Amino acid sequence: MRVLVVEDDRGIADLLVRGLERAGYEAAAVSSGTEALTASPEPDVVLLDLGLPDMDGTEVCRRLRTRSDVAVIVVTARGEEGDRVAALDEGADDYLVKPFGLAELLARIRAVLRRVRPADRELLSHGDLTVDLRTRTVRVGEREVALTPKEFDILEVLAVDPGRVVSRQEILERAWDEHWYGPTKVLDVHVAALRRKLGTPGLVETVYGRGFRLGPAAGQADGPEAP
Numbered sequence: 001m002r003v004l005v006v007e008d009d010r011g012i013a014d015l016l017v018r019g020l021e022r023a024g025y026e027a028a029a030v031s032s033g034t035e036a037l038t039a040s041p042e043p044d045v046v047l048l049d050l051g052l053p054d055m056d057g058t059e060v061c062r063r064l065r066t067r068s069d070v071a072v073i074v075v076t077a078r079g080e081e082g083d084r085v086a087a088l089d090e091g092a093d094d095y096l097v098k099p100f101g102l103a104e105l106l107a108r109i110r111a112v113l114r115r116v117r118p119a120d121r122e123l124l125s126h127g128d129l130t131v132d133l134r135t136r137t138v139r140v141g142e143r144e145v146a147l148t149p150k151e152f153d154i155l156e157v158l159a160v161d162p163g164r165v166v167s168r169q170e171i172l173e174r175a176w177d178e179h180w181y182g183p184t185k186v187l188d189v190h191v192a193a194l195r196r197k198l199g200t201p202g203l204v205e206t207v208y209g210r211g212f213r214l215g216p217a218a219g220q221a222d223g224p225e226a227p
Contacts, residue, residue: 004043065091167211
């Protein structure tokens with residue numbers, strides 16, 4: 001998922017980009033409306049400040065809406081009702097007033113994506129593994145796999161980008177809470193149960209010292225796996 005931060009305050013933009021990347025998003029920042037309108041490739045989500053140096057954010061939103069259904073979340077210090085109404089009337093999907101917490105921003109991104117994401121992006125496939133984000137069901141081949149909510153959340157984090165090594169901390173932050181500071185051993189218990197239920201050796205791989213990833217689509221590990 002690509003997120004474009006449109007923010008002329010470099011400090012705020014950098015904080016948002018780092019927070020989004022820690023949450024597993026591909027993030028970039030631009031500082032003007034013109035750059036937002038010409039960004040390539042097109043993002044999945046735009047976090048749009050209203051007070052831009054070259055044009056008002058509502059105008060950026062209006063122009064985006066003439067050509068795209070990209071999700072737009074306004075993030076601004078302007079909290080007056082008139083500003084909210086104007087942005088929403090121009091097609092913004094949500095409106096968030098600064099200051100705000102990263103947890104709330106991530107929750108709003110997830111909510112917006114659930115509303116606007118096409119159906120084909122609700123289905124993640126990797127070899128024989130199919131993860132349906134809409135119904136929260138998992139199949140390996142023709143077999144449906146019953147997972148606990150937390151096991152499903154872990155698998156979703158890995159299945160969004162098969163092959164990418166996801167750190168323990170990132171999984172804990174995304175599947176539990178972005179402010180998780182507890183022991184990471186709880187993750188091992190859930191991963192062990194997930195492996196057992198999937199029943200495909202090597203599918204969920206441990207990359208020692210780095211984290212976990214989904215292995216080759218055929219389910220054949222290309223490296224040693226933890227017991």
